[in-house]
Amino acid sequence: MTGPAALSDEDAQTLDQYWRAANYLAACQIYLMDNPLLTQPLRPEHIKPRLLGHWGTSPGLNFIWAHLNRAILTHDADMMIVIGPGHGGPAALANTWLEGSYSDIYPSVPLDTAGMQTLFRQFAFPGGVPSHVAPETPGSIHEGGELGYSMSHAHGAAFDNPGLIVACVIGDGEAETGPLATSWHSHRFLDPAADGAVLPILHLNGWKIANPTVLARLPEPELDALLRGYGYEPAYVTSPGHPVPHLEMAAALDAAIGRIRTIQDGARQGGRAPGQRWPMIVLRTPKGWTGPAEVDGLPVEGTWRAHQVPLAEVRTNPAHLRQLEGWLKSYRAPELFTAGGAPRPEILRLVPAGPRRLGATPHANGGVLLRDLDMPDFRDYAVPVPAPGSGPSEATRVLGTMLRDVLRRNEKERNFRVVGPDETESNRLNALLEVTGKTWEEATLPVDVNLAGDGRVMEILSEHTCQGWLEGYLLTGRHGLFNCYEAFIHIVDSMFNQHAKWLETARKLAWRRPIGSLNILLTSHVWRQDHNGFTHQDPGFIDLVMNKKAEVIRVYLPPDANTLLSVADHCLRSRDYVNVIVAGKQPNPDWLDIEAAALHCARGAGIWDWAGTTPELSEPEVVLGCAGDVPTLEVLAAADILRRELPDLRVRVVNVVDVMRLQPPSQHPHGMSDAEFDTMFTPDRPVIFAYHGYPWLVHRLTYRRAGHDNFHVRGYLEEGTTTTPFDMVMMNQMDRFHLVMDVIDRVPGLGLRAADLRQQMTDARARAKAWTREHGEDIPEVQNWTWGGAASHSPAAPPAADGPIAQ
Ligand SMILES: Cc1ncc(C[n+]2csc(CCOP(=O)(O)OP(=O)(O)O)c2C)c(N)n1
Numbered sequence: 103m104t105g106p107a108a109l110s111d112e113d114a115q116t117l118d119q120y121w122r123a124a125n126y127l128a129a130c131q132i133y134l135m136d137n138p139l140l141t142q143p144l145r146p147e148h149i150k151p152r153l154l155g156h157w158g159t160s161p162g163l164n165f166i167w168a169h170l171n172r173a174i175l176t177h178d179a180d181m182m183i184v185i186g187p188g189h190g191g192p193a194a195l196a197n198t199w200l201e202g203s204y205s206d207i208y209p210s211v212p213l214d215t216a217g218m219q220t221l222f223r224q225f226a227f228p229g230g231v232p233s234h235v236a237p238e239t240p241g242s243i244h245e246g247g248e249l250g251y252s253m254s255h256a257h258g259a260a261f262d263n264p265g266l267i268v269a270c271v272i273g274d275g276e277a278e279t280g281p282l283a284t285s286w287h288s289h290r291f292l293d294p295a296a297d298g299a300v301l302p303i304l305h306l307n308g309w310k311i312a313n314p315t316v317l318a319r320l321p322e323p324e325l326d327a328l329l330r331g332y333g334y335e336p337a338y339v340t341s342p343g344h345p346v347p348h349l350e351m352a353a354a355l356d357a358a359i360g361r362i363r364t365i366q367d368g369a370r371q372g373g374r375a376p377g378q379r380w381p382m383i384v385l386r387t388p389k390g391w392t393g394p395a396e397v398d399g400l401p402v403e404g405t406w407r408a409h410q411v412p413l414a415e416v417r418t419n420p421a422h423l424r425q426l427e428g429w430l431k432s433y434r435a436p437e438l439f440t441a442g443g444a445p446r447p448e449i450l451r452l453v454p455a456g457p458r459r460l461g462a463t464p465h466a467n468g469g470v471l472l473r474d475l476d477m478p479d480f481r482d483y484a485v486p487v488p489a490p491g492s493g494p495s496e497a498t499r500v501l502g503t504m505l506r507d508v509l510r511r512n513e514k515e516r517n518f519r520v521v522g523p524d525e526t527e528s529n530r531l532n533a534l535l536e537v538t539g540k541t542w543e544e545a546t547l548p549v550d551v552n553l554a555g556d557g558r559v560m561e562i563l564s565e566h567t568c569q570g571w572l573e574g575y576l577l578t579g580r581h582g583l584f585n586c587y588e589a590f591i592h593i594v595d596s597m598f599n600q601h602a603k604w605l606e607t608a609r610k611l612a613w614r615r616p617i618g619s620l621n622i623l624l625t626s627h628v629w630r631q632d633h634n635g636f637t638h639q640d641p642g643f644i645d646l647v648m649n650k651k652a653e654v655i656r657v658y659l660p661p662d663a664n665t666l667l668s669v670a671d672h673c674l675r676s677r678d679y680v681n682v683i684v685a686g687k688q689p690n691p692d693w694l695d696i697e698a699a700a701l702h703c704a705r706g707a708g709i710w711d712w713a714g715t716t717p718e719l720s721e722p723e724v725v726l727g728c729a730g731d732v733p734t735l736e737v738l739a740a741a742d743i744l745r746r747e748l749p750d751l752r753v754r755v756v757n758v759v760d761v762m763r764l765q766p767p768s769q770h771p772h773g774m775s776d777a778e779f780d781t782m783f784t785p786d787r788p789v790i791f792a793y794h795g796y797p798w799l800v801h802r803l804t805y806r807r808a809g810h811d812n813f814h815v816r817g818y819l820e821e822g823t824t825t826t827p828f829d830m831v832m833m834n835q836m837d838r839f840h841l842v843m844d845v846i847d848r849v850p851g852l853g854l855r856a857a858d859l860r861q862q863m864t865d866a867r868a869r870a871k872a873w874t875r876e877h878g879e880d881i882p883e884v885q886n887w888t889w890g891g892a893a894s895h896s897p898a899a900p901p902a903a904d905g906p907i908a909q
Contacts, residue, residue, distance in 0.1 A: 108176075109352040117168050117348050119438055119449040120200070124164035125392050126433035127196035127218070131225035132157055132411055133426060138218040139435055139443060144427040146417045153416070154226040155233045156189040158408040161391035162305050163193035163271060165351065170269050170460060171201070172452040173355040180265045182463045184256040184574075186282070187273035187305065188235040188246015194461075195221065195231070195239065200445050201453045203240045203461030207613050215443030237607040237614060241461035243468070243577035248600050250279035251570045256300045257288035258574020259465060262516040264370075266298035266465060267362060274317045275310035281566035281597075286332040288567060289380050291541045294369035296516070296556050299362040302334070302382040307389040309406035318386075325384070335361065335379040340386040354383045376545045394429055397422070468579030469615025469677075475518060475581050476511040480504055480671035484696035485663050490712055491738070491889025493692035495663040497685045497731065498585075498625045501670055502533035505583065508674065509558055510537045512581075519575060521560045521568040522585040529585050529625045530687045534559050565593040572620065573601050581618040581674065588624040588684060589631075589640040598622075598643075598680065602650040605678055609653065616677035619656075623670075623683050627794070628818055629732035629831065630688045635824035641795035641817075644761070647682050648799065652770035656681045657761040659794050661734035662692045664699035665759055672703065684794060686731045688827075691889060693734065693757075706760030706772060709782060713738055713755035713889075715745045722754035724849045725783050726841065729758040730794025733817075736831055737792045739838035739887055744845060747859050751849070756782055764803040776808065785809045788848035792836050793817040814844055828880040832867055838884075839863040839870070 132155040137148040163185060174181050185194060198204040199221050204211055211217045224230030231238050234247045244255045256270035276282050308318040317325060329336045337354040341347050358381035365378050390408020402412045416422045438449055457464055464470050483504040485495045512518045520534060539554025540561050546553055572582045601620055608614040631638040647655050656679050660666040666685045673681040694702055702708050716722045728737035734757055744753050760772055767773035783789050785808040793800045797817035804810050821833040831837040843863045846856045873881040
């Protein structure tokens with residue numbers, strides 16, 4: 103119990119009526135396809151043949167929604183709601199229909215009897231709407247089907263929205279997930295001066311699908327200590343059943359909003375004080391509140407049995423049908439709805455109007471608020487490339503200078519953030535810190551550097567939280583970039599899946615405006631984990647990404663610094679995609695000057711004629727393909743060997759930046775036509791393709807192409823350890839020497855002619871391996887190799903002492 107009495111009897115009655123109406127609508131969605139106002143005795147044909155949906159959480163959500171409405175009016179507050187237990191779709195639909203935001207978007211579901219019938223019938227019905235809070239649901243940025251992300255999404259929405267309070271309902275089951283557990287820390291990155299606020303409402307209804315929840319069974323002092331340890335000031339609202347705790351909930355909300363404003367006012371008047379305790383509400387309700395107390399002699403209300411459909415046999419079991427009728431009638435619909443099916447005006451007395459309605463807030467349709475980033479000209483950050491192979495440059499460090507100026511130019515708009523799990527500097531995006539700090543609201547020590555209360559680089563060692571923050575930020579109409587080690591992006595595989603699904607669905611809804619793309623920069627990648635090793639070597643995220651619909655995913659493998667600039671510029675301007683960019687941070691040769699880079703990126707894939715040895719108008723005998731910075735380096739080094747040792751061999755080099763170009767246009771909008779593909783890769787010549795990730799992906803993307811059987815792909819073979827860069831590529835047979843052997847083995851008739859060279863390549867691999875074992879670094883001929891420089895292997899050198907390397 104909290105705060106002073108805040109509610110008149112009349113308001114309490116209105117809230118109760120509204121809540122009853124929402125509960126009625128939620129329950130009916132699960133069961134009814136006809137007879138929406140129960141004007142006729144309930145018969146089996148009024149009942150849906152398949153009973154789907156989740157009742158258990160819905161009455162609690164309805165209670166929260168009713169009270170948020172009142173709080174919005176009382177405090178003239180700009181609020182949005184994030185519903186962690188997104189399976190409570192019936193509640194979100196009931197409330198948005200009641201407040202009219204649903205019919206505003208879907209006029210075919212008006213506020214009358216016909217509209218009510220459609221609302222019920224369409225729920226979880228073929229051709230209708232999903233059972234969960236979904237992109238189709240007005241007012242939502244959070245699907246909630248996969249539990250765990252409510253708090254990170256809510257905070258993402260609150261960042262840089264100083265006037266917004268995000269009410270975040272957390273399921274007590276959801277609270278057991280890893281992502282939710284870590285996201286309690288999010289408020290420690292929330293700047294009370296420049297950000298909005300999140301009001302967590304822990305919905306302690308006691309049960310999951312089939313088990314009690316951990317938090318609901320903690321002794322209250324332990325729960326309290328836990329939440330206080332997380333930095334919150336919890337207020338407890340408990341419903342033993344009746345009377346319904348309207349007074350307590352209203353008082354808790356009033357106190358919480360008051361407390362939020364006190365913290366914010368203090369910070370905004372210059373008094374930022376670390377360690378502020380933000381308010382939260384712990385709402386203890388019976389699961390399936392107001393539903394059947396018992397079914398077939400077993401307790402249901404207040405137990406896990408209320409989770410989904412409390413009465414499952416209503417079509418076939420007359421006793422269940424009568425019980426359902428009694429249950430639905432207990433809400434006394436005629437008191438709540440007119441004979442024409444509209445909600446009675448008196449029950450809507452405490453519902454806000456226009457965009458203040460939770461279902462109508464523009465924040466939940468972020469595209470309407472989205473403003474383009476003010477982008478600098480990426481050409482201004484170019485590294486000079488007087489000739490291919492100059493440099494080297496650290497691609498991500500170069501990108502950092504551009505991102506710095508993106509931050510700078512959008513400082514006033516405050517609509518761009520960079521998130522990452524403690525790696526922004528390790529990933530060499532240091533230039534960002536010239537213009538901003540890393541967000542930090544807790545105490546600081548003299549030894550700390552680059553921390554700032556209003557920092558725009560956000561680092562927490564939780565990939566889940568990084569991803570959730572950025573998703574929430576994007577979904578509410580802003581822009582950003584997630585930088586991450588390549589291997590550990592897998593931690594958010596499932597979150598990526600869910601966000602891509604959201605985008606896939608949202609794109610089909612005309613009223614949902616496009617949002618900023620989710621830009622994921624993967625660096626510290628598989629080939630250059632020099633000081634980490636096997637655990638840090640995994641390029642498989644790309645394979646996962648490729649499973650999603652072509653219209654929402656893009657994968658880019660820029661081979662050098664200037665191509666990375668061009669790709670990043672494109673991604674930051676794009677909408678409604680997940681852009682995955684894989685780029686190295688280690689010194690790497692620069693191949694293209696900025697104009698050539700821009701052209702190459704616009705093509706997505708192209709022939710590098712300067713690297714090949716195919717005179718104009720003659721056909722190549724072999725194509726060397728490459729995608730990714732390290733594969734490109736090895737392919738060019740292989741091409742260099744071939745041009746010296748087999749000067750008559752006609753070699754073509756093709757580089758692929760945009761992996762989707764490999765697919766046919768029927769599979770992806772970026773796909774090359776068969777004609778273009780055949781001219782680039784030939785329909786019948788061997789293609790030795792060095793690819794950044796697992797080789798099979800290139801096969802998957804090209805298997806419909808005429809020349810696919812001639813594709814021979816080298817990539818990551820799941821071999822790795824802490825070793826030198828060249829030893830890494832050798833372990834995976836993607837090194838220059840092996841590529842030359844591949845060429846010799848696959849160009850018809852070349853084997854006999856080039857037997858000597860093949861043997862030299864085997865020897866070179868053995869020698870290079872032995873050198874690393876002896877000297878702890880790569881052999882100088884590899885370390886010092888430059889494009890067009892001195893001979894890249896020494897045929898006369900003796901073979902390695904420790905014998906040949908397995909081919
Ligand atoms: C990550 C994840 N794991 C498992 C599930 C399956 N699931 C759906 S609802 C649910 C129980 C949720 O309990 P709680 O969060 O307390 O919600 P409520 O009781 O309010 O329905 C589970 C385990 C899921 N949706 N997401």
